[in-house]
Amino acid sequence: MRDETPPALLRPSILDPLFAPVRGLPRVGAKMAPMIERLLGTPERPARIVDLLFHLPQGGIAQKLVGSVGEAPVGEPVTVGVTVSLHRPAGTGPGKRPHRVLVEDETGDITLVFFGMPAARVEKMLPLGSHRYVTGRIDLWDGSRQMVHPSRIVDAEGLAALPSVEPVYGATEGLTSRAIGKLAVAALERLPVLPEWQDPAWLQQNRLPPFADALRAEHRPEEAPKAPTLGANGVAIPPPATPSRKRLAYDELLASQLALALMRARSRRKPGRVNAGDGRLSARIEAGLPFALTGAQTRAVAEIRGDLASDKRMLRLLQGDVGSGKTAVALLAMASACEAGRQAALMAPTEILARQHFERLKPLAGALRLRLMTGR
Structure with missing residues (x-):
């Protein structure tokens, strides 16, 4: 069943100022508002203070x-x-x-x-x-x-x-970089005092500033960014990131990983369907393969079978280089599902690839009945 809880109800109230519309800032009138929406908003939601704060300068001009x-x-x-x-x-x-x-x-x-x-x-x-x-x-x-x-x-x-340095922002027609800079300064005044969520020792070890200080340093730089340098091969080498930019990048990466982990955990809490096979079809297919499974393939098949036999939903990605044997692992996983009385589908992004998989798997399928279905 789909969870329809609005995002605002899942968000701590301390963050509400960040999710307020940019239209509420001073100097955002009827003429400027559509340009702000075109730059930072989407058809689904208006531009928010947090969108403006994370619209970081692309550079700066020392004055x-x-x-x-x-x-x-x-x-x-x-x-x-x-x-x-x-x-x-x-x-x-x-x-x-x-x-x-x-x-x-x-x-x-x-x-x-x-x-x-x-x-x-x-x-x-x-x-x-x-x-x-x-x-x-x-x-x-x-x-x-x-x-x-x-x-x-x-x-x-x-x-x-x-200011000693004028930041340069990505702009849009009718909305100058300087106007965006003024709005960003106004948005910084709306930034709430947030508790530190990173490990203090880790921040000190990497010499990274607090979150709010990092945002202020990016929008109010005291030094113009260094220009790229040319390497021995003539390729431009970008200058090292500032501590404030590193802090914001790490926060973004960690937040996305935590959000993904929460979504995965939430998905796995929903009841799944047990598909425990007896191994008879898988064993016949594996015995008929013209090659022996590698250790990595054997472990992958075992983990997938464990997920299928569990009452929790499987959420798994099988990753491997071209020729590493992912298709063989997929065939054995399909066999395990069929042993439990189910049907299995191997989907391909193009008809040509679907036909190639069908021709390759047909002599390996053993007792499995394969059929090809395409968009035609």
Whole structure:
């Protein structure tokens, strides 16, 4: 009989804040909500706080303030302090012309380039004569430095409030990485105080942080992730995982294994059907095999027969390399079921494979009557 107990009734109430909908967070209005659902939700359930917390950044951009325009490296994201010197609006001519803003310090200048942005908005962000801190990648265009659509433009007060590293999230159309980051920070505030479920000695031995600290470290990194290195064969080698990422990965792996073990135990508690054979058909088939069973095959057959003779449901996976004799074990298991007055089916994913199994097993089946059934 199927257990219809809702998952929420099986969950401790301390976890309820994690399973609250993301729509309840500040700044998630009617426009943003559908985009959040598209990114993190499913047709069966809306996006939850826990989905947002486990939507970890894919990387990060260090917002280190460089000393001057002249020292700023080309091709890398930087933050530099500049004074706004000149605006060159897009004008009304043909073509897609950008609004350009010349900013400078005593060591050089950069042209900030804005496509499709109203002039009034650009001028409000960058008033003439103001001092601003801009973040973005500097490129060379016709021998001059330029920065297309800076990722940040702030004053001194805004610079002081910026994190040292801006995390980069997997995003979706209409929802930027920065917007996701703000939601993640809001979600961290909903994180309940949870009791530690890992062995403290094991955590200390592996230098892994508590669960909540690991989540905060991933969403609020203090250092930009290291870039992959190239091995001797030219293949990129990813950098080692951070302690916080290791902690979250271990929690996920252990949780999935525990959930699987609980499901297996729950399934085996349900009553099964005893199928104890007397061994007469199996013995005749085994005696007629053109080879002797290996020790592993013999043990596998014995364990399967033990499961069939039990009043508990069998839940077993037979694993082996190609040619290791799994089909012979399956034939002997089918024979044990037939000895108990049952029928047995060996299913194959394709008709060709089903026919191959049928032709291979027919001369080995002995007293068993084999029939081939296909989708046709």
